[in-house]
Amino acid sequence: MNVRLVHEFRFEAAHRLPKVPQGHKCARLHGHSFKVEVAIRGPVNEETGWFIDYSHLYEAWAPLHDLLDHHYLNEVPGLENPTSEVLARWIWTRLAPSLPSLNRVTIFETCDARCEYEGD
Numbered sequence: 001m002n003v004r005l006v007h008e009f010r011f012e013a014a015h016r017l018p019k020v021p022q023g024h025k026c027a028r029l030h031g032h033s034f035k036v037e038v039a040i041r042g043p044v045n046e047e048t049g050w051f052i053d054y055s056h057l058y059e060a061w062a063p064l065h066d067l068l069d070h071h072y073l074n075e076v077p078g079l080e081n082p083t084s085e086v087l088a089r090w091i092w093t094r095l096a097p098s099l100p101s102l103n104r105v106t107i108f109e110t111c112d113a114r115c116e117y118e119g120d
């Protein structure tokens with residue numbers, strides 16, 4: 001039996017999008033309460049009844065939270081153009097080494113819009 005486990009994380013950050021057309025509102029400095037969903041996929045162990053402990057997701061996420069929370073994303077190396085798309089891949093690249101079963105990273109900038117990334 002295979003399952004997808006999903007853990008939500010949140011961080012607050014400011015950003016601006018430097019490559020949008022002139023006059024676009026997102027060229028101005030603004031902030032979001034970002035929500036990130038990290039999904040892993042794999043088999044359930046018949047003995048333990050789980051795939052892996054959710055705490056592994058938390059442990060993998062914690063260093064990224066420190067890099068992102070209450071930061072100006074444009075100043076974070078690799079996030080000079082911090083769209084949801086760029087952020088999703090940035091997070092994926094940093095989680096994948098410690099979460100080989102990584103299946104999807106989803107970025108919610110607002111309640112209504114999200115970017116889902118499943119690797120290239």
Ligand SMILES: Nc1nc2c(c(=O)[nH]1)N=C([C@H](O)[C@H](O)COP(=O)(O)OP(=O)(O)OP(=O)(O)O)CN2
Nearest residue numbers: 017026030032082083084085086109110112113115
């Ligand atoms: N494909 C993308 N489009 C947009 C991104 C992005 O990262 N990828 N980002 C933005 C801005 O960051 C913006 O802050 C979010 O804009 P929007 O979804 O329009 O959110 P609002 O709450 O400001 O919009 P409402 O019109 O109030 O719904 C824009 N586009």
Ligand SMILES: [Zn+2]
Nearest residue numbers: 026030032109
């Ligand atoms: Zn924004």
